[in-house]
Amino acid sequence: MSVLEKHIHEPKIAYFSMEIGLRDEIPTFSGGLGILAGDTVKSAADLNLPFIAVTLMSRKGYFRQEIDNEGHQTEHPINWDPSKLMKRAAEQVFVSIEGRNVLVQAWIYFVESPRGGIIPVIYLDTNLPENSAEDKILTDQLYGGDESYRIKQEVVLGIGGVRMLRKLGFQIKKYHMNVFTTHTPVEAGHDKFTYELFNKVFGNYFPENIMKKLAGEKNVNMTLLGFNLSNFVNGVAKKHGEVSQSMFPGYQINSITNGVHSYTWTSENMKNIFDKYLPGWANEPEIFVRVGAIPDDEIWAAHLKSKKELIEYVNSVSGTDMDVDTLTIGFARRATAYKRADLLFTDLERLEKIGTGRIQVIYAGKAHPKDEPGKKLIKSIFALRDKLKGKIKLSFVENYNMNIALKLVSGVDIWLNTPLRPLEASGTSGMKAAHNGVMNFSVLDGWWIEGHIEDFTGWAIGEPDKNMNKIDADDLYHKLENKIIPAYYNDRKHWIRMMQNAIGKNAYYFNTHRMMRRYVTEAYIR
Numbered sequence: 001m002s003v004l005e006k007h008i009h010e011p012k013i014a015y016f017s018m019e020i021g022l023r024d025e026i027p028t029f030s031g032g033l034g035i036l037a038g039d040t041v042k043s044a045a046d047l048n049l050p051f052i053a054v055t056l057m058s059r060k061g062y063f064r065q066e067i068d069n070e071g072h073q074t075e076h077p078i079n080w081d082p083s084k085l086m087k088r089a090a091e092q093v094f095v096s097i098e099g100r101n102v103l104v105q106a107w108i109y110f111v112e113s114p115r116g117g118i119i120p121v122i123y124l125d126t127n128l129p130e131n132s133a134e135d136k137i138l139t140d141q142l143y144g145g146d147e148s149y150r151i152k153q154e155v156v157l158g159i160g161g162v163r164m165l166r167k168l169g170f171q172i173k174k175y176h177m178n179v180f181t182t183h184t185p186v187e188a189g190h191d192k193f194t195y196e197l198f199n200k201v202f203g204n205y206f207p208e209n210i211m212k213k214l215a216g217e218k219n220v221n222m223t224l225l226g227f228n229l230s231n232f233v234n235g236v237a238k239k240h241g242e243v244s245q246s247m248f249p250g251y252q253i254n255s256i257t258n259g260v261h262s263y264t265w266t267s268e269n270m271k272n273i274f275d276k277y278l279p280g281w282a283n284e285p286e287i288f289v290r291v292g293a294i295p296d297d298e299i300w301a302a303h304l305k306s307k308k309e310l311i312e313y314v315n316s317v318s319g320t321d322m323d324v325d326t327l328t329i330g331f332a333r334r335a336t337a338y339k340r341a342d343l344l345f346t347d348l349e350r351l352e353k354i355g356t357g358r359i360q361v362i363y364a365g366k367a368h369p370k371d372e373p374g375k376k377l378i379k380s381i382f383a384l385r386d387k388l389k390g391k392i393k394l395s396f397v398e399n400y401n402m403n404i405a406l407k408l409v410s411g412v413d414i415w416l417n418t419p420l421r422p423l424e425a426s427g428t429s430g431m432k433a434a435h436n437g438v439m440n441f442s443v444l445d446g447w448w449i450e451g452h453i454e455d456f457t458g459w460a461i462g463e464p465d466k467n468m469n470k471i472d473a474d475d476l477y478h479k480l481e482n483k484i485i486p487a488y489y490n491d492r493k494h495w496i497r498m499m500q501n502a503i504g505k506n507a508y509y510f511n512t513h514r515m516m517r518r519y520v521t522e523a524y525i526r
């Protein structure tokens with residue numbers, strides 16, 4: 001009997017994603033999009049939805065990040081053994097790539113919810129002796145290689161995935177393409193290929209004149225192709241929906257704002273008090289509405305425990321001497337220019353005046369191997385660390401992953417986010433922070449436009465829709481000096497009230513249980 005026997009009777013929603021981040025031991029993710037996919041699958045399991053996910057094996061992962069003392073990033077492949085965690089299916093399928101038949105196999109991982117739901121996740125893999133050397137490595141590296149590697153991966157995932165689902169005996173009632181979600185609303189966020197490359201790789205799956213009607217006359221625009229072949233299209237936050245709508249005026253674009261999986265992204269210390277005062281919260285995050293039932297001293301004590309754990313960890317891995325009593329700011333995200341990791345340092349003199357002895361800052365984040373400006377950004381943070389020595393403590397934790405993310409979002413006091421508007425389609429790490437009673441201090445972009453209430457759930461930086469480094473930095477310094485530092489050191493009661501609001505307003509709403517219920521009612525059963 002196939003390991004899937006129990007799962008093939010009910011028609012499913014099939015969820016396709018280039019990356020899925022379920023746990024660090026399965027390193028087939030690079031960042032936000034993959035973690036969102038993992039959280040989606042986990043909520044689907046908790047809610048017992050008829051759901052199946054398909055992704056690529058990424059045998060070498062994204063990469064392990066090593067940073068030397070000058071801030072220079074080196075990338076290492078991650079070698080992991082799928083057979084320790086997954087079952088290999090006996091079924092195999094072929095896809096045609098550049099006229100060759102490429103054999104694809106599937107590994108199956110089951111995401112099991114304590115509520116009884118089980119979701120199979122299919123990892124497609126071309127590492128088979130029947131394949132040529134160049135085809136064997138097609139599912140090795142996430143976002144590695146060139147354009148041609150990318151389009152071949154899309155053939156393996158898209159065509160290979162559909163064929164594999166059929167071969168395994170599944171009936172599919174809807175396809176959800178997280179693949180074509182442009183999670184960053186800029187031109188470069190849309191995959192485009194020349195017809196020359198496309199025809200070379202793709203051969204004659206379908207006639208070029210039809211392709212041109214669906215994907216564009218000049219290039220194969222994958223976003224356009226997605227629009228033309230979908231019944232329902234959505235942005236991942238209200239603003240993202242609006243911005244995408246203005247880029248593609250001919251299509252109706254809805255929005256379903258992202259969330260995070262509450263249980264995954266709540267620290268052990270917070271879980272304990274949630275279990276005590278808000279039983280049932282993990283499968284019904286609406287229960288966070290009763291956050292006021294948690295006594296102030298207990299919520300503070302839980303936070304302090306997480307903070308202590310984080311500071312000990314950071315000191316041990318980065319050789320700094322951070323302390324638990326200082327207001328701690330966290331900033332961890334993909335190291336890429338638009339996220340402006342260096343905005344905090346726009347005016348060093350002013351920062352020193354406001355922050356010396358009062359704040360410390362912890363950074364983490366990987367730069368894509370080909371993103372030179374992103375790598376430079378990491379180096380500049382290291383240079384600033386040395387420059388600020390003796391005044392403001394700064395550390396950079398290498399190899400940002402899920403485990404480190406949870407430590408950070410639960411152990412810092414505030415979560416800083418400074419993207420150029422409107423490039424942060426949603427952002428999710430701030431939602432993780434909110435689950436741990438950590439307030440956001442962020443530019444009004446992505447989800448924060450919907451989650452922000454000034455001095456209540458957190459603080460905004462700058463004006464909506466205006467991008468001026470100087471204005472943003474000025475506002476950042478002003479609020480740090482006049483609101484955040486005074487509240488943290490002199491008005492603990494107000495601070496704890498805000499922590500509760502982060503949970504009761506932000507975590508209450510920005511979770512994948514709410515998100516999945518909306519996908520079901522607005523997209524899947526239409």
Ligand SMILES: *Cc1c(COP(=O)(O)O)cnc(C)c1O
Pocket residue numbers: 030031032033035332333334400401402405406426427428429430432
């Ligand atoms: C949550 C998460 C992200 C995405 O965070 P953003 O705020 O969307 O940038 C990236 N990497 C890891 C490891 C995460 O846990």
